[in-house]
Amino acid sequence: MASIRERTYIMVKPDGVQRGLVGEIISRFEKRGFKLIAAKLASPPKEQLEKHYADLSSKPFFPGLIKYMLSGPVFALVFEGLDAVKTGRVMLGATNPLQSAAGTIRGDYALAVGRNICHGSDTVENAEKEIALWFPEGIVQYSLLQESMIFE
Numbered sequence: 001m002a003s004i005r006e007r008t009y010i011m012v013k014p015d016g017v018q019r020g021l022v023g024e025i026i027s028r029f030e031k032r033g034f035k036l037i038a039a040k041l042a043s044p045p046k047e048q049l050e051k052h053y054a055d056l057s058s059k060p061f062f063p064g065l066i067k068y069m070l071s072g073p074v075f076a077l078v079f080e081g082l083d084a085v086k087t088g089r090v091m092l093g094a095t096n097p098l099q100s101a102a103g104t105i106r107g108d109y110a111l112a113v114g115r116n117i118c119h120g121s122d123t124v125e126n127a128e129k130e131i132a133l134w135f136p137e138g139i140v141q142y143s144l145l146q147e148s149m150i151f152e
């Protein structure tokens with residue numbers, strides 16, 4: 001059964017930050033009912049981005065992906081809530097924005113796969129690894145007072 005304590009790592013990529021979409025992306029997750037438990041603007045070193053995307057290191061687009069991710073700051077976020085990983089991916093839309101449904105973040109704000117605005121964890125296991133990589137200092141613990149209005 002899906003947990004209401006499931007966590008996902010969401011990252012606004014450099015194009016999303018430059019285009020002023022940080023607030024919009026946070027707002028969509030907050031309005032959906034997800035609890036914001038960590039957030040920061042960061043300029044990560046190349047090694048951290050290579051670690052984050054290690055599973056793609058053999059892809060031909062990998063060098064371009066790392067260059068793009070190094071082109072400006074990213075905004076790192078962790079949200080908690082029911083089925084956060086899968087629902088977060090649905091909210092982001094398909095990897096290639098040309099295939100992303102309207103109403104999704106990529107479907108509303110992006111056109112190119114190499115400029116697709118945001119990242120979202122693809123499994124619960126990867127989410128936990130990514131949260132540890134991006135927030136070694138830990139996340140913020142607090143109670144969401146409106147929780148009984150979001151979950152049964």
Ligand SMILES: Nc1ncnc2c1ncn2[C@@H]1O[C@H](COP(=O)(O)OP(=O)(O)OP(=O)(O)O)[C@@H](O)[C@H]1O
Pocket residue numbers: 056061065094095113114115116118119120121122
């Ligand atoms: N064919 C491609 N050309 C250029 N960039 C690509 C291509 N495929 C993927 N990417 C970039 O690599 C990122 C990671 O690809 P992956 O297949 O893991 O998709 P994803 O899980 O939807 O994306 P993300 O991990 O960023 O959420 C994509 O979001 C995109 O920025």
